[in-house]
Amino acid sequence: MAPEPPLLTMSGITKSFPGVRALDGVDLEVQAGEVHCLLGQNGAGKSTLIKVLAGAHQPDGGTITWHGAPVQLSSPITAMRLGIATIYQELDLVENLSVAENIFLGHELTTAGFVVRTRVAEIEASALLARLGHPEIDPGRPVGDLSAAHQQIVSMARALSHEVDLIVMDEPSAALDPDEVANLFRIVDGLAADGVSVIYISHRLEEIRRIGDRVTVLKDGRTVAVGLPAESTPTRDIVALMTGRDVEHVFPPRPASGVPDTAEPVLTVEGLSRKGEFEPVDLELRPGEIVGLAGLVGSGRSEILETVFGARKPTTGRVTVAGRALRPGSVRAAIAAGIGLAPEERKAQALLLTESVTRNVSVSSLSRFARAGWVDRRAERKAARTATRELSLRPDNPDAAVRTLSGGNQQKAVLARWLLRGCRVLLLDEPTRGVDVGARAELYAVIRRLADEGLAVLLVSSEVPEVLGLADRVLVLREGRVVHTADARELDEHRVLDLVMEGSPT
Numbered sequence: 001m002a003p004e005p006p007l008l009t010m011s012g013i014t015k016s017f018p019g020v021r022a023l024d025g026v027d028l029e030v031q032a033g034e035v036h037c038l039l040g041q042n043g044a045g046k047s048t049l050i051k052v053l054a055g056a057h058q059p060d061g062g063t064i065t066w067h068g069a070p071v072q073l074s075s076p077i078t079a080m081r082l083g084i085a086t087i088y089q090e091l092d093l094v095e096n097l098s099v100a101e102n103i104f105l106g107h108e109l110t111t112a113g114f115v116v117r118t119r120v121a122e123i124e125a126s127a128l129l130a131r132l133g134h135p136e137i138d139p140g141r142p143v144g145d146l147s148a149a150h151q152q153i154v155s156m157a158r159a160l161s162h163e164v165d166l167i168v169m170d171e172p173s174a175a176l177d178p179d180e181v182a183n184l185f186r187i188v189d190g191l192a193a194d195g196v197s198v199i200y201i202s203h204r205l206e207e208i209r210r211i212g213d214r215v216t217v218l219k220d221g222r223t224v225a226v227g228l229p230a231e232s233t234p235t236r237d238i239v240a241l242m243t244g245r246d247v248e249h250v251f252p253p254r255p256a257s258g259v260p261d262t263a264e265p266v267l268t269v270e271g272l273s274r275k276g277e278f279e280p281v282d283l284e285l286r287p288g289e290i291v292g293l294a295g296l297v298g299s300g301r302s303e304i305l306e307t308v309f310g311a312r313k314p315t316t317g318r319v320t321v322a323g324r325a326l327r328p329g330s331v332r333a334a335i336a337a338g339i340g341l342a343p344e345e346r347k348a349q350a351l352l353l354t355e356s357v358t359r360n361v362s363v364s365s366l367s368r369f370a371r372a373g374w375v376d377r378r379a380e381r382k383a384a385r386t387a388t389r390e391l392s393l394r395p396d397n398p399d400a401a402v403r404t405l406s407g408g409n410q411q412k413a414v415l416a417r418w419l420l421r422g423c424r425v426l427l428l429d430e431p432t433r434g435v436d437v438g439a440r441a442e443l444y445a446v447i448r449r450l451a452d453e454g455l456a457v458l459l460v461s462s463e464v465p466e467v468l469g470l471a472d473r474v475l476v477l478r479e480g481r482v483v484h485t486a487d488a489r490e491l492d493e494h495r496v497l498d499l500v501m502e503g504s505p506t
Contacts, residue, residue, distance in 0.1 A: 005068035007032040007165060007197050008053075008084075013062035015048055022048040023059070024221040030166065035188055035198045037208045037230055040218035041242050041436040042406035046201055049218070050168050053199075054086040055079035067165075085159035089171040089434070091151055095144030100125035102143050103158045128157040131190075133183050149180045149297075156187065167191065168199040173207060174433055177297035177462060178497065185211055203436050204463070205235055217241040243438040251469035252448040259289040259472060264322075266456045267339075267425045269308060272317030277303040278480035280317060283458075285425065290447070290457040292471030292488065294464055295500050299477040301460040302344055305427045308458070309341040310334040321425065335364060340418030342411065344429040344460075350414045353403035357393070358384040360402045361416045387416040391446055408432075408439025415446065426450065429460045444470060464493045476500060 008030040015023040023045050030036045040046050051057040053064075055073040064071055066082055073079045079086075093102050100121040101108075109117045109124070125139035134153045137146070143154055152172060159167050169188075173181045188198055188211055200211055208215060212230030216223065217238065224241050267285040278300030285291050293301045306312045308319050313329030320326065321337040343349040352360055361384035362369065369380040385398045393405075393412040402413055411431060418426055431447065432440045447470060451457050461467050467474055468488050476484040476499045484499050 004032065005065070006030060007067065009063075009065045010049070010053070011063050011065075013049065013052060013064075014060045015052060015057060016060055022221055023052070025062070025223070026218065026221070027223045027226055028216055029227060030197050030199060031213075032165070032197055033192050033195045034213040035192055035200055035211055037212035037215045038199055038201045038218070039205075039208070039215055039238065039242060041438050042408065043220075044218040044242070044436075045221040046218055047170075048221075050086060050170060050199070050201070053079065053084060053168065055084075080162055083163055083165035084168070085162060085164045085166070086168040087152070087155045087159055087170065087172065089174060091155050093143045093151055093154060096142060098122075098140050099129075099137060099143055099146070099154050099157075100139040102154055103128065103139075103161050105158070107162070124161075125157065128160055129153065131160070132156055132187050149176050152176070152184075164196060166197045166199065168201070170201045171203070171434065172200070173202060173204060178464075178500075179296065181207075203434070203440070205238060205437060206465070208238075219244060239437055242436070252445050254448075254472060255288070255452060259286050263287065263289075266322055267308075267458070268320045268323075270318055270320075272304070272307060272319065273315050274303060274307055274312060275315045277312075278477070279482075281475075281482055283475060285456045285458055287424070287454045287456050288451050289473065290451050290459055290471045292459045292461070292467035292474045293477060294461075294467045294474055294496050295477030297462065299500065300480040301477055302429050304477075305341065305429050305458065305460055306343075308334070309339055309427055311341070335421070335423075338422065338424035339427065340364075340421060340423035340425070341427040342414045342418070342429065342431060344433065346410055346414055351402050351410060354401060356399050357388060357402055357405070357413055358398040360413050361387055361398075361420055364417050364421045383420055384416070387420040388413065390419065391416055392442065406436075406439065407434040408436065408443060411435060411443060412446070415450075419450075423455070425456045425458065427458050430462060431459070432461070432463075432466065464496045468493065468496070 006029045010026065010028040013023050013026040026045060026049055038046055048057060052059050053073065055076045055078050064073060071082065103125045104121050109121045122139040129135060129137045132153050137150055137153060143151060172184055176184060191198055202208065208230050215228040215230050215233060217225040219242060263286040265284040266287050269281055269283045271280040271282060273280040281304055283291065293304060295301050303312060307314050310329055310331040310333060318325050321339065324337065326337055327333040347353060358381045362380045366375060369376045381398050389396065391412045393409050393416065402410060432443055435443060447457060459467065459471055468491055471488045474486055474488050474491055475482050476496055478500050
């Protein structure tokens, strides 16, 4: 008997935009029931390729076959009718509609073609949510009231509400804690067992080993590897394919001498708490030291950073910088004292996306360029360019809109803002979220270099290896309490995960 053809074959796909060749002969082959991982740095062409597959972009050249027959994916509706569903990283849910309404949006359940059968939709939505391991999600609840993890489950349920053979998942684990990632993997395994194929896109290479069957790698709009075995291909080889150079996915070395315990703290947090969010926290941060906060989403990590920064007012405790107490709940006081924050959601909370790199870098230092009621644009631009060049931000164009930059370079723009401001304490919340492997290595080097130059860094990350690789000292949080404090070299990933799951105060 002849072997079954691949479920999906994309051959020689090309796509150009004005001035940019986004895809230059890309090949991709997905078998029925497999989890196929699509890797590449930001700008490699992954997003354009999945939009071609979703029918959102029309290719300039190449062929697509589906179940062995040539197809034209002329629109997202065409792709969905064929059985291809895409779950984008930026979820396209309607927040003021209910869970059930979002799941059946565009193919509502009706009576005689007119009346939406709300109760039937909620029953069927509940069945889909239960299949995904989340029967607790209320199908009548507005989607905007759900957590990011539950909103992602709703997007998956919407995909499964159609008869699908292939689901594309774009960075599905980016906003999830370890428990939620484990449930995501269970869902993906279940889909594959049911014969549904998954194209899985992630910057987290450790996930590829766990969830993937085969790997395709893109670089600069071209396919540089097709169908590599996910489990046995060395990480070094994958990184080299993605970046085109021998870049190790490792962290820069810590200073051999370390930070002396006798050094005077630049940041002191004493008995800081917020009712219902985190219990009293004490910590000291010295110049040149990186301290990491490890814990699950909801353990109080981000809330501690935001309270130190003055974005939240504490219930108890105080924050001092170089011995001077800050006014509680005052961002202005924190910035004036030399504290900077790179928040978790940089696009929504830190960046002026339509403004230039210059304006994004200078926005916290505009008084420095004030001249009799107007801003000295030339001085502003020069200072911003100096700060961005120190961090090797690319492209080296201070007039570029910051929304056109990759995730790693957007993060560098945020860091450059605080360098220009002359901050002494830098608070980093998920600094590499949505950043590809090559850019991560650059950011790790930048953060360590800034610390080596005397900056004090307080770091939050959902990725335990990142905390252990970057930090000198780690505070482990569980349900709003610090349950363990140790030198990072005394911990490993398993120990930290044991503590965040079951730890007791020490």
